[in-house]
Amino acid sequence: MDKPAVVVLFGGRSSEHSISSATAGGVLRAIDRERFRVIPVGITREGAFVLEEDDPDKFTLDPAHMPEVADNGTRILWPEAAGEHGLRVRQVDGAIDDLGDVDVVLPILHGPHGEDGTIQGFFDTLELPYAGGGVLDSALCMDKHFMKIALQAAGVPVAPWVTVRKREWSGDPDATADVARRAAAFSFPWFVKPARAGSSVGVSKVHGPEELAAALEIAFAEDDKVLVEEGLRGREIEVGVLEGRGGASDRASLPGEIVLTTREFYDFEGKYLGGDGVDVVCPAELAGSEIDALQRMALEAFEAVAGQGLARVDFFLSEDGPVVNELNTMPGFTPISMFPKCWIASGLTYSALISELVDTARERGAA
Structure with a gap:
């Protein structure tokens, strides 16, 4: 004991x-x-x-x-x-x-x-x-609608989106057409996702208006609030963040990259079930200036949501620079998940990373 x-x-x-x-x-x-x-x-x-x-x-x-x-x-x-x-x-x-x-x-x-x-x-x-996120940052980042609002208010770029609530969508063609009109300014593909789910559960990639109704039905099965986002073009990059200890600044890991080969997007099967068509690469092959920009924005995003403990910040690295897709306050943490991989590439072992989270929580509790 x-x-x-x-x-x-x-x-x-x-x-x-x-x-x-x-x-x-x-x-x-x-x-x-x-x-x-x-x-x-x-x-x-x-x-x-x-x-x-x-x-x-x-x-x-x-x-x-x-x-x-x-x-x-x-x-x-x-x-x-x-x-x-x-x-x-x-x-x-x-x-x-x-x-x-x-x-x-x-x-x-x-x-x-x-x-x-x-x-x-x-x-x-x-x-x-x-260990991990507190009440505020956990709640904000769980709800992609409010997460985007918080990031926008802090000047952190996010993908354009519209939010649709279940009461606004009855499933009939007129309701679906109304959602399509609200998102008409977005170029295809679109991503339709539950506001408060993770691991790509309930997410669909929509290539045209004819696919929207089915995608909304899948997303609403998970949540009564759904986002329709413009699909951004760019490399999918992820950066881990750890809360600073003892008054030190928060830290950002080396970036990792999700490389899609034959898979449409990084879905549940690709993440966890060994599906073909995706490679998880860490560290990503990036210029020093790109690494600096991604790490700086990851820390800005973490601060914007009053982050504590840890987060994984997901980006699209477009021609105009990084755009935040989302933050995860308890990211996938299996030994083959991106968050541990990024920190292992940055010099921490998997075991040491777990100890870091526990020690940070103990220090916070003592304070």
Whole structure:
């Protein structure tokens, strides 16, 4: 019990449950056991907090059998009052076991109910230190509509878009035509995406007006607010950002690049299921001036949303310079994901990157 205790929290109620679980497998395998005592806590798709096995192999990313948090009958009992850090678990037979004090929660959750400020507010209320984004930046970046507004207000360029709400679109041809009229100034292709989802879930590439209705239907199945964006032309570049520690400035990683060969766009299959047609390259082949511009804008975007902990800033590098596509406050964090790859290329190991997030959270909690 002399080591700092880290709750690795994963799963969740969103459509990205399995990706979060796969990320947990990588984190559980790589976290520094010499420094930290690890408590794996899973959230089932129904929202139950359960004590999980400390077994990385259980959560290996397998396209044929995606990992999942099953309800094993245990229930995590969080501290009952602010200032208390004791964690307990109610076993299946009703017995309650003490798991000791928690020093940091590492919420590797993606999507609603985890990456949107809700779980962050819960831990703020309990006064439990946690890694990653806070309430404000998590909520802003989860909602692509408000994220774009915040970035625009700070002078950070974003792709042109219109926002469509479910109540405005009934699915009939007239409603679809009205959306098309609102986006008429955009050149094709368009991207239609849920405002509050990630991992390219519910995203479609639209080549003409005839494809818009089907794309809206797919996106509205994930969220009642949808963005129609102009598809920008340029290289797809991603930069990792880490919050500065001890009064130091925030840091930006070397950029990585998503290189599409035969795939239309970087969709869910290409990201996680080993689909052909995409290469993840880090570091990207860029001129020094391009690297400087991307890193500078990544830090500006992080500041614009009051970022804390970490973020991955996604760009299109056009002929006129970089344009921010989005920020992810808990980006894909498997060992093969872009965020770790960028920091590994910048000199941090995967294990050291996890330690960096935990140490930053501990410092913030102490302050």
